[in-house]
Amino acid sequence: MSEHIVPIKIYLSIWLTLMVLTGVTIWVAYYDLKQFSVIVALSIAVFKALLVVLYFMHVRYSSRLTKVIIAAGVFWLIILIALTFSDYWTRNWQAAF
Amino acid sequence: MAESHAATVEGSGPSTTALAHHFEDMEQQREAGTLGMWVFLITEIMFFGGMFLAYTLYRSKYPDEFARGSRELSILLGGINTVVLIGSSLTMAMAVHSAQTGNRKKLIGFLAVTLLLGLTFLGIKAVEYTEKFEHHHFPGVNFKLGEHSETASQVAQKPDGAAAQPQAQKPVLDSKRVQLFFWIYFAMTGMHALHMIIGAGALSFLIYYSRKGRYTPEYYAPVELTGLYWHFVDIVWIFLFPLLYLLGLHE
Incomplete structure (x- = not known):
């Protein structure tokens, strides 16, 4: 299963997509979308990362165990960010009331 | 049991040396290698994740100052580096493909191109760093921003006449x-x-041993796993580029 050989055509189209998305990120950054600029920039980056992980890193063709391990790692990162921000965002509630 | 496994692999040709004695078969060995590499990469995700967290936190606290700092970075150089790195990911993937199909010449070629692109990235990064140091953008006692938008501490240092002048519409930024x-x-x-430098070292290692003919379609784990590492470093940059270079473009 991990022996799966990805066709060159797929590699090239992934590369092309990544290049186009890089262009899109730069182009969209010139517009002031207020708080949405971050969301747009991050969405494009996450999508690019997904393409690299799934195709260049062959995760799409990997075993379920590998996929679960990776998902667990990403989940742990989300915990790190979510718990930290749940603290910082709620620190000044006392002062506000 | 183990002997019968060894015997079946032996029967299939020259791949015997590729199978380490503690694995049942090639499939298990490959799976274990990939999984181990991913566990390492997850520690890397957490390592960079901590820094991304620090970035997110302080950017949300000091949005104006972060946008101001970001404007000092060269989008041209950062953009070129993004293209270079994504290109190197493609050539790395092609190198793995060449190893899988047993094309040694192409394997060496693609590894060499990947290494070259990696070094190009580092070269451009060095140019950027030099520029930053020359412009006193490295944080510390010598830190200062350009004349056009003075920071609070620099305004305070100037004689009284100059302090009153700065453009009223722009918010005064805190230098710190x-x-x-x-x-x-x-x-x-x-x-x-630093990760790129380590990756370049790993690539040099791979080029050396692929010239010696160590990697075959049966055994190319080092190429595959270095590929995973290289792509991971690429992904980190995919996030760094928009977050550091592009956040203060408009206005």
């Missing part, structure tokens, strides 16, 4: 907060560059 942006910039791109 801008320095915080540059701290994060140097920490994150510096760690990323």
Whole structure:
């Protein structure tokens, strides 16, 4: 299963997509979308990362165990960010009331 | 049991040396290698994740200063580096493909191109760093921003006449907060560059041994796993580029 050989055509189209998305990120950054600029920039980056992980890193063709391990790692990162921000965002509630 | 396994592999040809004695078969060995590499990469995700967290936190606290600091970075150089790195990911993937199909010449060629692109990235990064040091953008006692938008501490240092002048519509920025942006910039791109240097070392190792003919379609785990590492470093940059270079473009 991990022996799966990805066709060159797929590699090239992934590369092309990544290049186009890089262009899109730069182009969209010139517009002031207020708080949405971050969301747009991050969405494009996450999508690019997904393409690299799934195709260049062959995760799409990997075993379920590998996929679960990776998902667990990403989940742990989300915990790190979510718990930290749940603290910082709620620190000044006392002062506000 | 184990002997019968060894016997079946032996029967299939020259791949016997590729199978380490503690694995049942090639499939299990490959699976274990991939999984082990991913566990390592997850520690890397957490490592860079901590820095991304620091970035997110301080950017949300000091948005104006972060945008100001970001404007000092060269989008042209950062953009070129993004293209270079994504290109190197493609050639790395092609190198793995060449190893899988047993094309040694192409394997060496693609590894060499990947190494060359990696070194190009580091070269451009060095140019950027030099520029930053020359312009006193490295955080510390010598830190200062350009004439056009003075930071609070610099305004305070000037004789009274100059302090009254600065453009009224622009918010006065806190120099220390801008320095915080540059701290994060140097920490994150510096760690990323260090990973690139290690990756370049791994690639040189691979080129040396693929010239010796060590890798075959049965055994190319080092190529595959170095590929995973290289792509991971690429992904880190995919996030760093928009977050550090592009956040203050408009206005």
